[in-house]
Amino acid sequence: MTTPALELSGIEMHYGFVRALDGIDFHVKPGEVVGLLGDNGAGKSTLLKVMSGAHQPSHGSIRVQGQAQTFSAPRDAAAAGIQMVYQDLSLVDAQDIATNLNLGQETLRKGALGWLGFVDRKAMRRSSERELDRLGVRTAPMTRPVEMLSGGQRQVVALARSAIRVNGESQGVLLLDEPTAALGYEQTKNVEGLIRRMADQGIAIVVVTHDLPLCYEVADRLVILNRGRKVADLPTAGADRDHVVGWITGSRPSMFAA
Numbered sequence: 001m002t003t004p005a006l007e008l009s010g011i012e013m014h015y016g017f018v019r020a021l022d023g024i025d026f027h028v029k030p031g032e033v034v035g036l037l038g039d040n041g042a043g044k045s046t047l048l049k050v051m052s053g054a055h056q057p058s059h060g061s062i063r064v065q066g067q068a069q070t071f072s073a074p075r076d077a078a079a080a081g082i083q084m085v086y087q088d089l090s091l092v093d094a095q096d097i098a099t100n101l102n103l104g105q106e107t108l109r110k111g112a113l114g115w116l117g118f119v120d121r122k123a124m125r126r127s128s129e130r131e132l133d134r135l136g137v138r139t140a141p142m143t144r145p146v147e148m149l150s151g152g153q154r155q156v157v158a159l160a161r162s163a164i165r166v167n168g169e170s171q172g173v174l175l176l177d178e179p180t181a182a183l184g185y186e187q188t189k190n191v192e193g194l195i196r197r198m199a200d201q202g203i204a205i206v207v208v209t210h211d212l213p214l215c216y217e218v219a220d221r222l223v224i225l226n227r228g229r230k231v232a233d234l235p236t237a238g239a240d241r242d243h244v245v246g247w248i249t250g251s252r253p254s255m256f257a258a
């Protein structure tokens, strides 16, 4: 059996007296897309925040590529190869695509001026183009400010940036919270394609979405939360839609009920 890229065991998370997560076991393998489903308040965002190091669970353990890890902050998770793509995308509007793709890891020009920290924009643009080609992404010219892009193009830039970051690590993990919430049909199809191509490169992907058709398009496996508990975990192929909706709404009993 393949070692999971990311594995969580017995995760509990409290907000004061609210038990947002109650004994969650979860894993995602390299190259696998897991669709994380659940009604509002089910605990999806909280679980992603535990995976991304933004929240520390009250109980439970986290393994990355089989190694036990504790994340005190998102930078610890990032160092382990785990990247969260936030709903607000955190792009810098006034900057161009290449700069956004390289935020936080700007290519420094080698040579005499290198130590001054000059950013080599040409090298950055070239490497960004290579990375996008590899992901099969065509957006707009690298020099276009992202404020001039459509919602779908912005989402693609944000996803590609995260993919580039985790590709630097061996077998990274991408966490996506509602990546297509603001997108139209055509743009959603683009993002679906990108998610599949990223997975095909070996990236493990967890996608939170309300979009069931999207889940059926891109996810290999579905994990469903209901009021902080995992109520279903099954391959997408053959998962009955009525059953899935039942688990989401709570009308269908948990697969794991004793």
Ligand SMILES: Nc1ncnc2c1ncn2[C@@H]1O[C@H](COP(=O)(O)OP(=O)(O)O)[C@@H](O)[C@H]1O
Pocket (backbone or CB within 6 Å): 015, 018, 019, 020, 038, 039, 040, 041, 042, 043, 044, 045, 046, 047
């Ligand atoms: N910062 C917070 N403080 C207190 N309660 C919170 C906080 N964030 C989430 N919750 C509660 O935790 C539960 C799970 O929320 P959340 O993870 O946002 O669910 P989802 O993303 O599935 O809609 C809900 O009951 C929600 O009200």
Ligand SMILES: [Mg+2]
Pocket (backbone or CB within 6 Å): 044, 045, 046
């Ligand atoms: Mg949420």
